[in-house]
Amino acid sequence: MSRGPERRLNVSPRWLVVDCIGGVLLVVGVLGLTGSAAGFAPALGDPQIGWTLIIVGVALMAYAAVKLVAELRARGADRG
Numbered sequence: 001m002s003r004g005p006e007r008r009l010n011v012s013p014r015w016l017v018v019d020c021i022g023g024v025l026l027v028v029g030v031l032g033l034t035g036s037a038a039g040f041a042p043a044l045g046d047p048q049i050g051w052t053l054i055i056v057g058v059a060l061m062a063y064a065a066v067k068l069v070a071e072l073r074a075r076g077a078d079r080g
Contacts, residue, residue, distance in 0.1 A: 011071055015064045022060030029053030 032044030032053065043049060 010075070011068055015068045015071070018067075019061050019064035022057045022064065025053045025057030025060065027057075029055075029057060 028044065029050045029052070032041070032050035033047060035045065044053075
């Protein structure tokens with residue numbers, strides 16, 4: 001069953017990369033707070049560093065999401 005032409009989201013890969021970097025920082029921060037990264041990077045055992053990584057990661061992900069939505073809305077307004 002075909003549903004017509006497939007639509008692709010043509011978004012800038014820059015915001016997807018920013019989102020992925022934010023996700024990695026979030027995961028590293030959580031691992032640091034749980035103590036799972038103590039062997040990997042002992043400095044992550046400090047709660048201030050863990051929370052900082054989490055906050056920066058979430059902020060990057062939110063920024064990328066806002067930019068992606070704005071870009072998609074702008075392109076939607078251009079189409080009609």
